[in-house]
Amino acid sequence: MKRVMILGVGAGFGLALARQFGRQGAAVVMVARNALKLQDYQDQLADEGITATWQAADATDFVQLAQLFKDENEIDTLIYNVGITTPDDPIHTDPHDMEARLRANVTSAVAACQSFLATAHPETILITGGGAALHPSPVTTSLAMSKAALRSYTLALHTAAAAQGVYVGLMTIQGIANVGPEMAPDRVAAAYVTAAQQRSAAEIFYPGGVPSKTSEFDQLKQLAADPQQRAALLAAHPEFAKYQKYLK
Incomplete structure (x- = not known):
């Protein structure tokens, strides 16, 4: 690993990925839409002694994506997050909304x-999948659809890219x-x-190393059933408050 690009860097897993690969000595390129947040992440990592750069780009804009890889032609590891x-x-989900989610989660x-x-x-491609691919649900419809399609694509790419000496892994x-x-x-x-x-x-x-018997959403519902755990969950993830009707 010499130069790692992470597509989809936020304050959670994306920043953690930049930190962990940076600690391994890789030069990290962080990509997301919000330039101000990316600059803040770069500053945080610099305070930890980790060198990272960033590019602001929208992964759903294929023109921007093509230009991104022209500008960053020396990447050896790509993480799609x-x-x-x-x-x-x-x-009830509008088909246009579903189409947009499929574009972000799969086609991009x-x-x-x-x-x-x-x-x-x-040399290496790692793609963030999810347990939703294995657990279709009426409340995570497009997520399950897109993660299933992404899983199918990534496993096919694993075989095809191996012929070029490129490793592809689905996380x-x-x-x-x-x-x-x-x-x-x-x-x-x-x-x-x-x-x-x-x-x-x-x-x-x-x-776990093996497919889970329950989806992430079912795990979430189980936690939310206990008032204390529900309060702790919403404290850790305030963004879940707007989805409370799904947790009942």
Whole structure:
């Protein structure tokens, strides 16, 4: 790992990925839409002695993606961590909203991988999947659809890219950030570092090493059923407050 690009950097897993790969000595390029936040992340990492740069780009804009990989032609590791996880349902969700989520969660990953594979020396691709791919739900319809499609694409790419000497791994994340010790962002990010070093498995199930019997959403509902755990959950994830009707 010499130069790692992370597409989809936020304050949770994305920043943790930048931190963990930076600690391994990689030069990290962080990509997201918000330049102000990216600059803040760069400053945070610099305070920790980690060198990182950033590029503001929208992964759903294929023109911007193509230009991004022209500007960053020396990347050897790509991490696709973009995803829309908003709950929805199969009856009332507007098809245009579903289409936008599929574009962000799947088609943009295809565009990013194809652009990356055309750069100077691609070596490794890690793609963030999710347990929702294995657990369709009427309240996470487009998430389950898109993660299932992303899983199918990534496993196909694993085989196809191997012929070019490129390792592709699907990181199937089976939990919610900061809910339990295993889901601490730095621990999740460490699993990506291990996958990039080992360069073997087509799919890595984290945590547990095997497919979970319950989806992330079911885990969330189980936690929310207990008033104390529900309060702690909403304190850790205030953004979940607007989804409370799904947790009953």
